[in-house]
Amino acid sequence: MSAEPITLEPIAKTDDDYAVVVAIHNATHPRFAVTENEYKRDDEHHHHSGHRRWLAKRGGRPVGYAGLGKMTWSDRPGKLYMEMVVPEGEADDVREALYQVVLDEARQAGADTLAAFSEGDHPVDDAFKRSKGFVQTHQDEDSELEVGTVDWARWEPCIAAVEAQGLEVATLAEYRLRCPEATERMYALYVETFQDVPSPEPLTPDTFENYAKYVGRPDYPAHLVAVVLDGLTPVGMLTQRLRELDATVVDVGLAGVLRAYRGRGVARALKVKSLQLLRDAGVTLVRTGNNANNPMFRLNQAIGFKQMPPWMHLALDLGSAE
Numbered sequence: 001m002s003a004e005p006i007t008l009e010p011i012a013k014t015d016d017d018y019a020v021v022v023a024i025h026n027a028t029h030p031r032f033a034v035t036e037n038e039y040k041r042d043d044e045h046h047h048h049s050g051h052r053r054w055l056a057k058r059g060g061r062p063v064g065y066a067g068l069g070k071m072t073w074s075d076r077p078g079k080l081y082m083e084m085v086v087p088e089g090e091a092d093d094v095r096e097a098l099y100q101v102v103l104d105e106a107r108q109a110g111a112d113t114l115a116a117f118s119e120g121d122h123p124v125d126d127a128f129k130r131s132k133g134f135v136q137t138h139q140d141e142d143s144e145l146e147v148g149t150v151d152w153a154r155w156e157p158c159i160a161a162v163e164a165q166g167l168e169v170a171t172l173a174e175y176r177l178r179c180p181e182a183t184e185r186m187y188a189l190y191v192e193t194f195q196d197v198p199s200p201e202p203l204t205p206d207t208f209e210n211y212a213k214y215v216g217r218p219d220y221p222a223h224l225v226a227v228v229l230d231g232l233t234p235v236g237m238l239t240q241r242l243r244e245l246d247a248t249v250v251d252v253g254l255a256g257v258l259r260a261y262r263g264r265g266v267a268r269a270l271k272v273k274s275l276q277l278l279r280d281a282g283v284t285l286v287r288t289g290n291n292a293n294n295p296m297f298r299l300n301q302a303i304g305f306k307q308m309p310p311w312m313h314l315a316l317d318l319g320s321a322e
């Protein structure tokens, strides 16, 4: 352990503080590097207002940070999320100091569960959490597709197969031009399908207000979001998210098909349509995360997505934590 002690200070979420946080985040998770702008926008979208962070310094040098709060998408009372962002090369005294402040705050807030994530290729971070009693609740497989490897002749007929059923495969931008209530109708599709994403605890959909803000953001590209329509009713969607640091990479968001339309190839057509849109927009790499039991995971594998280190979901029962 280094001779220099760790000091902790609260992070105020000013622009200066975001610059420090993002530098640590990007050093820890280079595959998921973001701009300060993206980080701030995600904070506003995913965290309730009570979310707080602490910065750890060694000899005045920032070496890691941790956060505590509720996530808007999983807000069961009593459950709080811990962020722990410390580069793998840092010694465990950084993690220990940050963990203790998070644990104290979580207890003071009356929480019963502390949830966290571990990235599959971060064994030091993961081992630290498990040494504290965190157990894995489930896992999302992360995968990537090089768009240039898609066998278009094999997959493109999937779109016609859905259109032969009287459905239309289009973009969200086209749908918005045609339907003044597009956002309200897409929200209904989002709510039904988001709640069906497999999860050990029920997921909490965004409020309409938060959703409308999200789908109006510049990184939510309506011209690249594929929808399947039955008349003016959207019955399936596949969303994308642009990256500010690299226009050739996108992250896939939610794939969702209304229960009444499942098992008819709608998700397959959405996937192929969105890959066509991305290819034509110059995107070369598509990233996504799904549970290995999800039909989307198997479909992605068949199209050519390659597995990357997974994201593990962990939880600590605060009744038993030391």
Ligand SMILES: CC(C)(COP(=O)(O)OP(=O)(O)OC[C@H]1O[C@@H](n2cnc3c(N)ncnc32)[C@H](O)[C@@H]1OP(=O)(O)O)[C@@H](O)C(=O)NCCC(=O)NCCS
Binding pocket: 193, 194, 196, 197, 198, 253, 254, 255, 256, 257, 258, 261, 262, 263, 264, 265, 266, 267, 268, 269, 290, 294, 295, 296, 299
């Ligand atoms: C996952 C989901 C989008 C699939 O939509 P869908 O239109 O029913 O899927 P498709 O009919 O296009 O089928 C795609 C593939 O999955 C398989 N599949 C679909 N539903 C399945 C099920 N319940 N069990 C097993 N396999 C299934 C199909 O057989 C097909 O495989 P194939 O190409 O080898 O034949 C839909 O079930 C859904 O909205 N679920 C809730 C939200 C969710 O979990 N989204 C994914 C994570 S973001």
